[in-house]
Each structure stands twice: as structure tokens, then as C-alpha cells.
Amino acid sequence: MATTPAxxxxxxxxxxxxxxxxxxxxxxxxxxxxRRQKLVAVALVLPLLGFILVTFLAPIGMMLFxxxxxxxxQEQIPRTxxxxxxEWDGASVPDEAVFATLAEEMIQQYEVRxxxxxGTRLNYEQGGLRxxxxxxxxxxxxRGEPPWRETFIAxxxxxxxxxxxxxxxxxxxxxxxxxxxxxxxxxxDWQGDIVEQPEREQIYVFMFGRTLWIxxxxxxLCLLLGFPVAYLLATLPMRQSNILMILVLLxxxxxxxxxxxxxxxxxxxxxxxxxVLVWVGLVSDExxxxxxxxxxxxxxxxxxxxxxxxxxxxxxxxxxISPSHMRAAxxxxxxxxxxxxxxxxPQTMPGVGAGSILxxxxxxxxxxxxxxxxxxxGQLISNFIAYxxxxxxxxxxxxxxxxxxxxxxxxxxWLYNRLIGVEKMKFG
Amino acid sequence: MPFSxxxxxxxxxxxxxxxxxxxAACALAVAGTAGSxxxxxxxNVVSWGGAYTKSQVEAYHKPWMEQTGxxxxxxxxxxxxxxxxxxxxxxxxxxxxxxxxxxxxxxxxDEGLLELMPLDELPPAPDGTxxxxxxxxxxxxxCAVATIVWTNIYAYDETQFPDNPPTTIADxxxxxxxxxxxxxxxxxxxxxxxxxxADGVPPADVYDVLxxxxxxxxxxxxxxxxxxxxxxxxAGAQPPQMLADGEVAMTTAYNGRIFNAIAVxxxxxxxxxxxxxxxxxxxxxxxxxxxxxxxxxxxxFSTATEQIARQAEWISYGPARQSSVPLIGSHAEAGIPMGPxxxxxxxxxxxxxxxxxxxxxxxxxxxxxxxxAWLVQ
Numbered sequence: 001m002a003t004t005p006a007x008x009x010x011x012x013x014x015x016x017x018x019x020x021x022x023x024x025x026x027x028x029x030x031x032x033x034x035r036r037q038k039l040v041a042v043a044l045v046l047p048l049l050g051f052i053l054v055t056f057l058a059p060i061g062m063m064l065f066x067x068x069x070x071x072x073x074q075e076q077i078p079r080t081x082x083x084x085x086x087e088w089d090g091a092s093v094p095d096e097a098v099f100a101t102l103a104e105e106m107i108q109q110y111e112v113r114x115x116x117x118x119g120t121r122l123n124y125e126q127g128g129l130r131x132x133x134x135x136x137x138x139x140x141x142x143r144g145e146p147p148w149r150e151t152f153i154a155x156x157x158x159x160x161x162x163x164x165x166x167x168x169x170x171x172x173x174x175x176x177x178x179x180x181x182x183x184x185x186x187x188x189d190w191q192g193d194i195v196e197q198p199e200r201e202q203i204y205v206f207m208f209g210r211t212l213w214i215x216x217x218x219x220x221l222c223l224l225l226g227f228p229v230a231y232l233l234a235t236l237p238m239r240q241s242n243i244l245m246i247l248v249l250l251x252x253x254x255x256x257x258x259x260x261x262x263x264x265x266x267x268x269x270x271x272x273x274x275x276v277l278v279w280v281g282l283v284s285d286e287x288x289x290x291x292x293x294x295x296x297x298x299x300x301x302x303x304x305x306x307x308x309x310x311x312x313x314x315x316x317x318x319x320x321i322s323p324s325h326m327r328a329a330x331x332x333x334x335x336x337x338x339x340x341x342x343x344x345x346p347q348t349m350p351g352v353g354a355g356s357i358l359x360x361x362x363x364x365x366x367x368x369x370x371x372x373x374x375x376x377x378g379q380l381i382s383n384f385i386a387y388x389x390x391x392x393x394x395x396x397x398x399x400x401x402x403x404x405x406x407x408x409x410x411x412x413x414w415l416y417n418r419l420i421g422v423e424k425m426k427f428g
Numbered sequence: 429m430p431f432s433x434x435x436x437x438x439x440x441x442x443x444x445x446x447x448x449x450x451x452a453a454c455a456l457a458v459a460g461t462a463g464s465x466x467x468x469x470x471x472n473v474v475s476w477g478g479a480y481t482k483s484q485v486e487a488y489h490k491p492w493m494e495q496t497g498x499x500x501x502x503x504x505x506x507x508x509x510x511x512x513x514x515x516x517x518x519x520x521x522x523x524x525x526x527x528x529x530x531x532x533x534x535x536x537x538d539e540g541l542l543e544l545m546p547l548d549e550l551p552p553a554p555d556g557t558x559x560x561x562x563x564x565x566x567x568x569x570x571c572a573v574a575t576i577v578w579t580n581i582y583a584y585d586e587t588q589f590p591d592n593p594p595t596t597i598a599d600x601x602x603x604x605x606x607x608x609x610x611x612x613x614x615x616x617x618x619x620x621x622x623x624x625x626a627d628g629v630p631p632a633d634v635y636d637v638l639x640x641x642x643x644x645x646x647x648x649x650x651x652x653x654x655x656x657x658x659x660x661x662x663a664g665a666q667p668p669q670m671l672a673d674g675e676v677a678m679t680t681a682y683n684g685r686i687f688n689a690i691a692v693x694x695x696x697x698x699x700x701x702x703x704x705x706x707x708x709x710x711x712x713x714x715x716x717x718x719x720x721x722x723x724x725x726x727x728x729f730s731t732a733t734e735q736i737a738r739q740a741e742w743i744s745y746g747p748a749r750q751s752s753v754p755l756i757g758s759h760a761e762a763g764i765p766m767g768p769x770x771x772x773x774x775x776x777x778x779x780x781x782x783x784x785x786x787x788x789x790x791x792x793x794x795x796x797x798x799x800x801a802w803l804v805q
Contacts, residue, residue, distance in 0.1 A: 112540070113537075113539075113540040114539075114540050115538075116535075116538030116539045116540075119538070120535075120539065123793055124793060127790060127791045127793060127794035128790050130789060131786060131789065131790045134538060200648075200802070201794070201797045201798050201801055202801060203797070203800055203801035203804060206804065206805070207804065268675070269675070270673060270674060270675065293659065375659075376803050376804065377804065379804060384800070387800070389510065390508050390510040391508055391796070392792075392793060392796060393509075393513055394793070
């Protein structure tokens with residue numbers, strides 16, 4: 001173009017391409033505008049993405065990681081575990097070299113006050129190893145000398161037991177499945193085989209079972225109670241249904257703690273319901289019914305609290321069902337029951353599915369209500385996760401239990417999707 | 429452009445004013461933070477709440493605040509030390525001083541989660557006895573200084589047992605002779621010891637027996653007898669409440685809480701001292717606490733002979749210093765002489781067991797696991 005100055009610079013080549021005023025092809029301009037709009041859209045959702053990343057995905061990732069993370073022995077006594085792996089035959093007492101390395105590393109860690117971490121980690125595998133480690137470290141740091149093997153065994157006989165060394169070896173790898181095993185009532189024995197926990201300490205499989213059972217029951221009860229309410233809401237004249245709606249929503253807006261403690265007031269042995277029953281004469285003063293601080297209390301309180309999550313999705317689906325369908329069925333000769341069963345109910349299924357999965361997933365992770373009203377028999381798995389987070393400080397086990405719970409919920413969701421189809425679900 | 433000049437001038441004026449305001453605000457803010465950094469030496473002191481925290485506020489916090497002009501925020505917790513671990517590991521420590529049980533003090537200290545305490549700086553007794561000789565043996569640790577001796581006892585409601593009151597630890601586990609619900613702390617510690625002593629094991633042998641699998645089975649077998657009659661509690665303020673509400677007929681408890689209900693609230697409760705399991709409460713300072721130097725000043729102040737004696741006049745916990753004992757008078761509000769209500773009073777101390785923190789440091793995990801499994805089934 002530069003060689004032909006006579007040609008007007010703005011004249012577009014007549015090649016059939018649509019152009020804007022300044023000669024840029026329309027397609028390019030359009031793409032540019034679109035890109036800008038996309039960027040704006042992305043910029044708008046960016047805060048949300050960041051928020052989800054920081055408050056949701058990152059914690060879950062960290063939890064998954066903590067469930068297999070096992071840094072203690074690798075950080076505190078790395079050379080000992082390397083030596084054990086390389087040279088120990090797994091059946092006899094290790095030789096002096098292993099003892100000497102362990103002594104050196106123990107003294108080093110004792111001086112920076114970190115050796116008890118090793119003890120705490122090994123104590124998860126077998127009770128009593130904590131004091132063995134701290135006692136030995138304390139003794140040899142003050143007045144220990146070679147031959148280390150004899151010194152160690154003189155401090156405690158357990159150093160002559162291959163089992164102790166086997167446990168150290170089992171607890172050593174940088175990443176471990178032992179927290180997951182513990183969460184399934186299993187463990188590694190000192191030779192590295194997976195065995196069951198002693199029967200009296202088995203608890204988590206039972207608790208997972210109970211959690212699923214109570215969640216299923218609560219979902220069923222919510223459906224049983226919620227379906228008629230939703231039906232009334234959807235079919236009553238506006239005036240009555242509005243009042244009913246307020247009755248459903250008011251508890252929904254009330255604090256969870258307030259609702260739970262209200263149930264305590266109602267249900268406890270010296271509570272309102274028992275008082276009324278005694279007053280009426282249905283039960284004697286000594287025979288007051290225990291309705292709270294047990295499984296029954298958990299089920300009652302959870303059903304009440306989760307009921308709106310069932311009612312609202314079903315209601316919103318029922319609102320869309322035209323009354324003419326039922327009239328058509330009736331006019332074709334169906335009895336009211338049959339019309340309801342075969343025409344109305346199938347149309348409510350998307351709402352029923354949505355409500356059920358909502359209630360079920362919420363109750364699987366329920367924590368505060370069982371903690372307050374569950375007593376001994378109404379605790380759920382989340383209460384044990386909280387226990388290991390807060391009391392026993394075994395965060396690895398808490399993470400493993402949490403991960404299993406998450407996997408379980410995802411599995412159920414997948415199953416639901418396969419059987420019913422998530423796209424059929426309607427929240428409103 | 430004739431109009432733009434005044435407009436410009438105005439806006440410049442405005443800008444100047446804005447700058448001045450901004451500068452003033454900044455100066456104020458800076459002065460504010462500087463001022464608060466000087467004046468707000470506020471310590472976060474964490475303790476068990478209720479009557480116990482009140483005794484500390486009266487005996488330690490108030491005099492210290494008066495004397496030094498610093499502030500103390502008193503925070504309640506239920507004895508669960510997980511936040512100490514979480515705070516230290518995340519590098520965001522907000523607690524300056526925490527009141528913990530001995531086994532927790534030892535465990536946290538061993539794991540490097542606490543500040544070491546220069547124990548030789550502790551104030552001597554009034555007669556000049558150095559602190560390390562004045563404190564009862566076993567109450568000073570590398571990272572912890574004890575203030576009080578407290579004990580796990582059980583108490584009953586007198587009105588429930590007018591003719592034949594329970595007197596021994598075995599009576600607690602005997603629901604046939606002494607009917608009614610029981611309250612127990614939802615934890616293995618102390619309950620296993622109670623169970624074995626009720627089964628006839630002398631206090632001196634309790635931990636030897638518990639160290640064998642058969643001994644543990646035996647303890648759980650005793651607990652089995654009352655399992656269906658137990659209401660479990662977690663916070664120290666619950667047991668006196670449960671007794672008062674009639675929810676239970678007798679309950680294990682921290683002795684000071686029951687004393688407080690009897691002395692201050694006039695409740696018809698009675699303490700059974702037989703088979704008591706005593707323990708210590710100690711001050712610890714989490715590693716890298718924000719005001720750790722000030723925290724140590726507070727610990728030194730509150731563990732002086734005088735302060736520990738004052739605390740014992742607000743709640744019936746025994747002093748950790750021998751020199752405090754003669755200084756203890758009557759209850760500050762109820763006027764009852766405190767001596768006979770101390771866990772360490774000879775009359776009460778006949779069949780007493782010291783909680784073995786080393787045993788629990790070793791076995792807490794498996795015992796709690798087993799206790800939890802037992803509880804849910």
C-alpha cells in the first residue's frame with residue numbers, strides 16, 4: 001500500500017467482508033466486544049471464586065492432605081528410620097548402629113523439646129510408647145553413654161522387643177494410610193499387616209452406620225410430615241396458605257441453638273411434656289419418660305429443624321402442577337386416590353428428590369444438635385470428628401473421618417444421579 | 429475558559445482542606461494506636477469459668493489490675509486445650525495465660541507448645557523460704573506453676589437420702605441401695621479410678637491395676653452397673669446445676685463447685701470425700717504469647733503466698749504453697765471457715781488418690797477410645 005500513495009488510506013478492500021466505520025472487519029470488532037464482556041463477567045465472579053477457593057476448596061484440600069500426612073518421624077528421627085528400613089531384618093533386636101543413631105537423634109530432639117512429638121505419634125499406634133520415648137530421651141540426655149543398645153535396654157525392657165521397632169518402622173513413612181485404617185476400625189500390626197482393632201475399641205464403623213441410619217430415618221420422617229404440609233401450602237387459598245407459610249418459615253429463620261434448647265425445655269424429664277403427662281395421669285411421677293439425651297431426642301430435634309428443607313422444594317414443585325391434570329384424570333374415571341397416586345405424586349418427584357437429598361446430606365454432617373440433645377446413644381460421626389479435633393488432638397484421624405464422610409456423601413450423590421438423575425431435581 | 433479558574437481554585441481549596449483533614453485523621457489514628465499500645469496491655473487470661481474464675485478474679489485479677497494499671501480479659505473455657513495447639517501451630521496466639529490440668533500442662537510442655545518458666549524468679553514465702561521449697565512437691569514444672577489443689581469428689585442431694593445417706597465411693601455405684609440418676613464427667617479420667625476404688629482397690633494400687641488389661645476390664649465392668657443411670661456432663665458448672673434441678677440424685681464434680689453451691693447458694697448438697705481423685709490446676713503461657721513478659725509478671729504476682737491464700741477464701745481449693753495455709757481465713761462472702769472444706773484437710777484426705785499424670789499422658793488415647801466405644805454401645 002505504501003508504494004501507491006494515490007490510493008485513499010481509508011478505502012476498504014472490497015472483498016465481501018463486513019466492516020465497521022474505521023475499516024476493521026465486523027467479526028473482529030464483535031469478538032473484541034465479546035471478549036471485553038467476558039472479561040467483565042469473569043472479573044465480577046472473581047471475588048466469589050476467590051472466596052470459594054479460600055474458604056471451601058483450600059480447607060478441604062488441607063483436610064484430605066492431613067489425613068495422609070505423617071511428617072513426625074521423618075522430621076524428628078530421619079536417620080534412624082532410614083537405617084531401620086535399610087538394615088533391620090524385622091524380627092530381631094536391631095544392632096548397635098541403629099541404637100546409636102536413635103540415641104544421637106533423641107538427645108538432639110530432647111534439647112529442642114520436640115522429642116515428645118515422636119512419643120505422641122507412636123502412642124497412636126500403641127499406648128505407653130509415649131512415656132517410653134520421653135523417659136528414654138530424658139535419661140540418655142542426662143547421663144547416657146555407649147554401648148547404646150545395653151543402655152536402652154537397661155532403661156526399659158521394651159527396647160529389646162522387636163515389636164517396638166516394628167511399630168516405629170510402621171509409623172515412619174512420610175505419607176500413611178494408618179489414619180484411614182483407624183477410621184475404619186483397622187490398624188497395621190507391627191509386622192505391617194492390616195488387622196482389626198481390638199473389639200472393645202471398635203467404634204467408627206458402627207458410628208458411620210448409625211449416622212446413615214439416623215439420617216435416613218430423619219429424611220423419611222421429614223418426607224412423611226413435610227409432604228402433606230407442602231400439599232396444603234400449594235392448594236389452600238392464598239390467605240390461609242400465607243399464614244401456613246409463615247408458620248413454616250418462622251422456625252426456619254429462628255436460630256438453630258434456640259430451637260434445640262426449646263426441645264430440651266419441652267422434652268426433659270422435668271420438662272413441659274412430662275409435666276403434662278404426669279398431671280393428666282398418663283405416667284406416674286417416678287415413671288417420667290426419657291425423651292431427650294438419647295437417640296430419640298436427636299431424631300425429634302433434627303426432624304423438626306430440617307423439616308423446612310423438605311417442605312420448601314416440594315412446595316415449589318407442587319405450585320407448578322396444574323389442577324387440570326387431576327381433573328382430567330378424574331373425568332377419565334380415576335378414583336381420587338388413584339388420580340392422586342398416578343397423576344399427582346409422580347409430578348412432585350423432582351421436589352421430593354431435591355428435598356430428600358438436601359435433608360439427608362445436611363443430617364449426615366449434623367453436629368450441634370446431637371451434641372446438645374443426643375446424650376450417649378444419639379451421637380453422630382461428626383461429634384467424634386469434633387472430639388478428635390478438640391479433645392484428643394489427633395487431627396490426622398479427624399481428617400480421615402471427615403474425608404470418609406465426604407466420600408460417602410459424594411458416593412450417595414453419584415448413586416442418586418444414576419438412579420434418579422440430578423437434572424430432574426428442582427429446588428424451586 | 430473564564431469560569432474554570434475560580435472552579436479550579438475552589439477545588440484546590442477543597443483538596444487542601446481534604447489533605448488537612450486526612451492528615452489530622454492519620455495523626456489521630458497513629459496517636460490512637462500508639463496510645464492503645466501503651467495503655468492496652470490487656471492480658472487474655474483463660475480459665476474454667478463460674479465460681480472458679482470468680483475466685484481468681486477476686487484474688488488475682490483485681491489486685492493486679494489495681495497495682496499495675498493493666499487490664500485483664502477473663503475468658504472461659506471447658507478445659508479443652510486444643511486451641512493452644514491450634515494457636516501456636518498457626519502462629520496466631522491470642523491467649524496469654526491459661527489455667528490447665530497437670531496432664532495437659534505436661535503434654536503441651538513436652539510438645540514444645542508452652543513457654544518455659546524461669547522458676548527461680550517466683551516470689552519467696554513471707555519468711556524467706558525460696559519458692560521451690562515452699563511449693564508442695566510436684567506443683568512446679570518447667571512450663572507450669574500450680575496455684576491450687578482441687579479434687580474430683582461426688583456429692584448428693586440430702587433431700588433424696590434423708591435416712592441413709594451414701595458415705596463411700598462404692599455407694600455411688602450402688603443404684604439398688606441408693607436409687608436415682610448419677611451425673612458423671614464424660615471422660616475416662618477419674619471415672620476409671622472411681623470405679624476401681626469402689627470395687628475395693630486401695631488408692632495406692634489403682635494405677636497398677638489399671639495398667640493391666642484385666643484391670644481396665646474390671647473398671648469398665650463397674651461402670652457398666654450404672655451405665656443406664658448416668659447423665660453425662662462436660663463443663664464444671666453443670667453438676668451443681670443438675671443436682672439443683674433434680675436431674676440427678678448424686679453426681680461427680682469438682683469439689684469447689686459443690687462447696688460454692690452449699691456456702692453461697694444455700695443448696696442442700698453434701699460432699700463425699702471417700703475415694704477423691706485430686707489434681708492440680710496450673711498456669712501456663714502458650715509459646716510466643718503476644719504479651720508473654722507481662723503474662724509471666726502476672727503468674728509471679730498470682731502465685732505469691734498472699735494471693736493463693738486469698739483465692740482459697742473464695743473457693744474451697746487447697747493452696748499449692750505451704751506458706752499460704754495459715755493465712756486462709758473464712759469464706760469472703762459466707763463467712764464459713766475454709767479449713768475443713770479443703771480437699772487436703774486430714775479428715776477429707778483419708779482415702780485420696782492423686783491423679784497420675786504420667787499414666788494418663790501414656791494411656792489417655794486408648795482409654796478415651798475405649799471409653800467412647802463403651803459409651804455409644
